[in-house]
Amino acid sequence: MTSPPAPPQSRRWRRRAEARPEEILEAALAEFIKNGFEAARMEDIAKRAGLSKAGVYLYFESKEVLLKALIRAKITPLAEQAAVMAAAGAANPLFALRAIADMAVRLLRDPSRLAVPRLVIGLSARFPDIAEHYRTHAAEIALGALIGLIETAMAKGQLRAIDPRAAARAFIGPMFFEAMWTHVLGGESGLGDPEKLVESHFDILLNGLEVRA
Amino acid sequence: MTSPPAPPQSRRWRRRAEARPEEILEAALAEFIKNGFEAARMEDIAKRAGLSKAGVYLYFESKEVLLKALIRAKITPLAEQAAVMAAAGAANPLFALRAIADMAVRLLRDPSRLAVPRLVIGLSARFPDIAEHYRTHAAEIALGALIGLIETAMAKGQLRAIDPRAAARAFIGPMFFEAMWTHVLGGESGLGDPEKLVESHFDILLNGLEVRA
Amino acid sequence: MTSPPAPPQSRRWRRRAEARPEEILEAALAEFIKNGFEAARMEDIAKRAGLSKAGVYLYFESKEVLLKALIRAKITPLAEQAAVMAAAGAANPLFALRAIADMAVRLLRDPSRLAVPRLVIGLSARFPDIAEHYRTHAAEIALGALIGLIETAMAKGQLRAIDPRAAARAFIGPMFFEAMWTHVLGGESGLGDPEKLVESHFDILLNGLEVRA
Amino acid sequence: MTSPPAPPQSRRWRRRAEARPEEILEAALAEFIKNGFEAARMEDIAKRAGLSKAGVYLYFESKEVLLKALIRAKITPLAEQAAVMAAAGAANPLFALRAIADMAVRLLRDPSRLAVPRLVIGLSARFPDIAEHYRTHAAEIALGALIGLIETAMAKGQLRAIDPRAAARAFIGPMFFEAMWTHVLGGESGLGDPEKLVESHFDILLNGLEVRA
DNA sequence: CATGAATGAGTCTTCATTCAT
DNA sequence: TATGAATGAAGACTCATTCAT
CATH class of the missing domain: 1.10.10.60 (Homeodomain-like)
Known part of the structure; x- marks a missing residue:
């Protein structure tokens, strides 16, 4: 046996x-x-x-360690995505920007995507180090990639040569605001489906609000 | 006597x-x-x-009642301010918008002004009713006033006739984003003093990013 | 002035x-x-x-003083009533006993009459002095009057000459039990209206349960 | 091995x-x-x-749950005891009754036996559901068993055929009163040892107080 | 006499964290 | 690795009691 x-x-x-x-x-x-x-x-x-x-x-x-590990874990993909995005868009930056906006708007439909940023906002007062970590390891990298894209577009003469950080802000701001409005405050955007959203966003972004001659 | x-x-x-x-x-x-x-x-x-x-x-x-009372107390002035703003700006809406942006940018320097919105964002998941109250009693009123102003500007031919909500979003978004970036994430805007900020914001807002002929 | x-x-x-x-x-x-x-x-x-x-x-x-004053205040009338009762009944004790039972049964219908005794029962563990005060200044006086009545009846040959305390207990016990059952436990006595109650109580009390020859 | x-x-x-x-x-x-x-x-x-x-x-x-669990836990044995008692006594109910009284009087010497009922009395006003639970799950069962025994005795001709509930009350009442008097009010029964107590109780219960011809 | 305002002391309850198995 | 059992520390909330007016 x-x-x-x-x-x-x-x-x-x-x-x-x-x-x-x-x-x-x-x-x-x-x-x-x-x-x-x-x-x-x-x-x-x-x-x-x-x-x-x-x-x-x-x-x-500990619970705090768990929180920090969580933030860290959720950050990596973002930074990577940003790098990919920037590289891929170098050839036709304007097109890339629209693609990014398209993706962003679609992502923002999904509340879970917004979860970590929201968490960070809520915690920033008590855990400034978490906020900073999020900024340096995620937000600034993504923003940097975006700025790079915009700079490329400017260099190619596709966009006006102005402060690219201001341009990046104008690009992200409205979408960020929309996301907060919808998911945090629970409001209706009143701007219709994603396509229209991106459409009007880009219309304003590129052409401005003023009446042209 | x-x-x-x-x-x-x-x-x-x-x-x-x-x-x-x-x-x-x-x-x-x-x-x-x-x-x-x-x-x-x-x-x-x-x-x-x-x-x-x-x-x-x-x-x-209770603590929760205290929180809600707090939010409520902080809301009233906001809504009133918005109404005043809208009324005052009817004559020259474009000018009023710039004044508002000016004021907003200056306010956003002061962290305590942002405190309540930040609090609301952080609490929105657990107290949706607070978020809703904030939206209906503060955010929507202010946004409504802004939209009214923009509509007036459009009616006067000062701005292109497009969806005023999209325009309002383009107006607020970048400033909101800037505020969050600075105060929540602790980042440098890198956009210089308030005047410049408003300047470049309005430049883009009115003229767009695209190269004009 | x-x-x-x-x-x-x-x-x-x-x-x-x-x-x-x-x-x-x-x-x-x-x-x-x-x-x-x-x-x-x-x-x-x-x-x-x-x-x-x-x-x-x-x-x-203080709250405790209030409690004690309350008990004291509710006690006095009881003791007085007992004395009156005893004096009045000396002439025809058996008749007096029935009158007392009659009154007692009727009183016990009113929950507020039972309130103080119930309170005393509930508090007796923590405030033994209250219980003792209630006993010496109310309960024992009333019981003493009752015993006196019973002794008189025995002396007159109306009742068997046995331990008057046991007799008093047999007189009060069933009514007290009934009251507790009804008001404390919330149960139905199932014994019908007051008259019947007194009737059967006295029948048993006087004649016993055993079958007579 | x-x-x-x-x-x-x-x-x-x-x-x-x-x-x-x-x-x-x-x-x-x-x-x-x-x-x-x-x-x-x-x-x-x-x-x-x-x-x-x-x-x-x-x-x-919670504390309240603990209280209720406590009452419940103390109830079960009582109900079981009652059932046993009733079954055992069917053959000679009169004898059984005396045995029960004997046991009861002895139990009532032990203050801890009276603890739960006292607790229930004290709590009945604020927790009527506890009182009711005690009644339905303990008191009524025990009383029911007793009534059953008495009915059997009546059927056998050992006791007069009267309302058995009144008889049960006459059986329990004096002992209950005695217990309360002694343990709650801290009084002396003045009735001597348990044997005598039962003795005089049964004497009165069976023969009544009245002088026989 | 009367009270609105205030508080110290206390209790229930919760929860992150530890540990023996 | 995994957990049921256990707890120390902490915080929300209550209430008898006091006091300035």
């Missing part, structure tokens, strides 16, 4: 363990969004992630 | 009691901003307002 | 002031019954008595 | 956890009796049960 071979059933756990941090992060994001950082309970995060309260502490040593 | 009747200077307490709600509200705002709603301690609010913990409950029955 | 005579309008207050203690006592009883001693709030007592919270302290120096 | 498998003596915690609810209930009863529901402090209950304040909340979600 031979002893049975090592049971392979431990594999499942190994797999699970590897996926755990991400599961927890996801759960934490959901809870932080729903209730805010302070009001979110570790127990709920744990439950949502499918493990026990104590289990979360095996991966993240 | 008879001596005047006993002066009512004995009213120390009475005076205090009347001023109390506002004092508490002010203290609460400060604490909520510093620590967020959850982390703010009633005791600290009380201390800042110069009375005991229990004293606060004489005027506001 | 003579000073004006003391204004007589203070009369109303004087009147009020004299009635105040009793009003407060009444209000306190009501609140104590509704919520128990601990859960009763001085403010509610004050409101019910028609004055301010601080006003109560003009008459009773 | 192989050595027995590793004994599960390591279960210290597990054992503890299983026993905890009962320990807490016991502690709560003690504190509730000593101080009443309101004045009892959760911390004291916890300390008495041998855990921390927060620990109690692991088992009972």
